Amino acid sequence: MLPPARAVYVAVSWMTVVPVPQPRMPMDRSVGAAVMTAVPVVGILLGAAAAGLAAALSMTDLPTAMIGVLVVVALAVATRGMHLDGLADTADGLGCYGPPERVAEVMRSGSAGPFGVAAVTSAMIVQVIGFGSLTDQHRWYELAFAIALGRIVAVIGCRRRLPAAHPTGFGALVAGTQHTSVVVWTVLALAAGAVCGWTPHGLDVGAAVRAVVVIVVVVVAGWWFTAHCARRMGGINGDVLGAGIELGVTLAVVGLLV
Template sequence: MSESPVIDENPPPRSWLGDAHLAAVFLTRLPLPDAGMGDLARSMRAFPLVGIALGLGTAAIAWAAASVLPPLPAALLAVLALVLATGALHEDGLADLADGLGARGGRERRLEVMRDSRTGAFGVLALIFSIGLRASALAAIPLGWGQCAALVAALALSRALIPAAMQVMGPARTDGLGAGAGCPDATVAAAAAGLGLLACLIGLGLSGTLAVLLAALAAGGAVVWLARRALGGYTGDVLGAVQQAAEIAILLAAAGALT
């Protein structure tokens, strides 16, 4: 997540459909038509819509795999399919941030380590726990509607937190993907949050939504606090780590609420 995209300084107005298209092209590796240049910051309002689509697809794979496999292998295959669909975009950010936070030295040294394409021990451990916790939580959730609702909630709400995190932090550096994407305004962050919460309410109800929201805010907030303290703000890697931490926390909370 370190390359800077080419951002049109005066993009044409986009509809929700156009924003969803741009968001899907950015967040996934699915074979979609070229979205052209546009306002990536504004398209973040549609990030939860991409999460909903990914959640439904992942739930279908989990259900199909569980028809022939025990719960844990089926859940691992579902998580694998999700990683392939997204090109490990957020996992890469989580691993880079873990390596940066584990590096000795000050802010500049941490940012330098995060730019390194090699993955260190902290990054590998972060990925192991990310995959393991998500798969084990998913395996513990009853098959069918419960898994589908949990996945949609996790993938939508965790992506809704990305523009919210950018509202409370400034960029840690002037280049890179985090700075190049631009900062979404408060209306974009609010629209994304509303969509993420709606996805949770439909699938999990009010009590379930409160549980996963608190878990997501605690996990994502912890990453935000660490990033501000250690780096002085966000990078693309930090935003990926916010999404991963929130997704893990939501699935764990859903497993507790639904079992």
């Protein structure tokens, strides 16, 4: 198992466009397990960067809707668009009929079908409006929190009992590697969510409870979504994990604004 700092380093090199040197080590399941455990840390870093960008842009004359667009675009660029691509492929796969082999064929086709286009468009519109609204209210912590929270779904998707859809590829490297980390990150998320209720005037109990409910919804939805994908596809792959992240972020943004 990699040391925590090393795991975060490898996760950043895998999950973002940050130009860090690629680590020289065999990429086996022990490395994959460590990287997936560290994925929420990458979410925290991305969330902080996105909140900082939104805060900086809010000091300009740009409308908040435009700021929301720029934040979504920046996140897509920072992650190489991998999660959006995974969302499109997963939506197309789930939208077709047939056995896991047929689903895999659709997902590997390389083109986005109607379900994929609809899923990506819907997620991006919701996130644009959501990030814009959080910016308008100067809720920087919650903007960052939503982005970080979505990454927990990827950890949940790599829990034990969910096999890899294929014997090779990213899924084979990380599927079934997470156990304790699912519990640890959920507990940490609940603690971080409670902070959403702190204001200069004291604790806003309603805001804290809302954040905790959002976390529960994201975790339960992520658990169900990855289990459903595993049933339809015969297991988990990288596209499903990317789709789960986008689903988690979208649900978190909506929940925090309710």
